[in-house]
Amino acid sequence: MELAATRSTQEMKVADQSSNSSHPQNGPPRKKVFVVIGINTAFSSRKRRDSVRETWMPQGDKLLRLEKEKGIVVRFMIGHSATSNSILDRAIDSEEAQHKDFLRLEHVEGYHELSAKTKIFFSTAVAKWDADFYVKVDDDVHVNLGMLAATLARHRSKPRIYIGCMKSGPVLAQKTVKYHEPEYWKFGEEGNKYFRHATGQIYAISKDLATYISINQ
Numbered sequence: 001m002e003l004a005a006t007r008s009t010q011e012m013k014v015a016d017q018s019s020n021s022s023h024p025q026n027g028p029p030r031k032k033v034f035v036v037i038g039i040n041t042a043f044s045s046r047k048r049r050d051s052v053r054e055t056w057m058p059q060g061d062k063l064l065r066l067e068k069e070k071g072i073v074v075r076f077m078i079g080h081s082a083t084s085n086s087i088l089d090r091a092i093d094s095e096e097a098q099h100k101d102f103l104r105l106e107h108v109e110g111y112h113e114l115s116a117k118t119k120i121f122f123s124t125a126v127a128k129w130d131a132d133f134y135v136k137v138d139d140d141v142h143v144n145l146g147m148l149a150a151t152l153a154r155h156r157s158k159p160r161i162y163i164g165c166m167k168s169g170p171v172l173a174q175k176t177v178k179y180h181e182p183e184y185w186k187f188g189e190e191g192n193k194y195f196r197h198a199t200g201q202i203y204a205i206s207k208d209l210a211t212y213i214s215i216n217q
Helices: 002-019 046-055 061-070 087-099 111-128 145-153 207-216
Strands: 031-040 072-080 102-108 129-138 162-170 193-206
Touching: 031 111, 031 145, 046 087, 061 072, 072 111, 072 145, 087 102, 102 111, 111 129, 111 207, 129 145, 129 207, 193 207
Parallel strands: 031 072, 031 129, 072 102
Antiparallel strands: 129 193, 162 193
């Protein structure tokens, strides 16, 4: 893993040198920022997005100043529907024209494709921004940007960083309860707990890990 991450970082440096060359067809070079925060959202989550905009995500010029002055980029990340130019896509286009806070992904939206969507987000963000950290957060999580930035800054000089939340909990064998575990028997006797594992609602990874995902997805 360490060798692969080092190789990926070196390959991204080569890509940077290429994008900074005098050939305009390569497009603009990646913009250097502190952190890119991708808020995972869905077509049906307009109310959640509005809640985020009304609470912790700056709007308009304030969003641009946050990026310019603090190096903090915040975007809702969403792909496309299975049908080209559908009413769902047009609704997002209209919302983007109003708020200018989306990062569109080359990905077909679907609940069972969330892992693929997250990998595509990291790949897309790495190609667009040269950040120290990349953060994935769900649209029902409200973030304290100051606390997040301070936490990330403390780990800025460390390689291959993952910062997230760990959780455990009882394995629910009863079919009548919410979050019933159909394969509860795999976890041993009744009353056992899940092994300690990372939760996906919010987490951050450093540049080299995001680069590794981008190159090896």
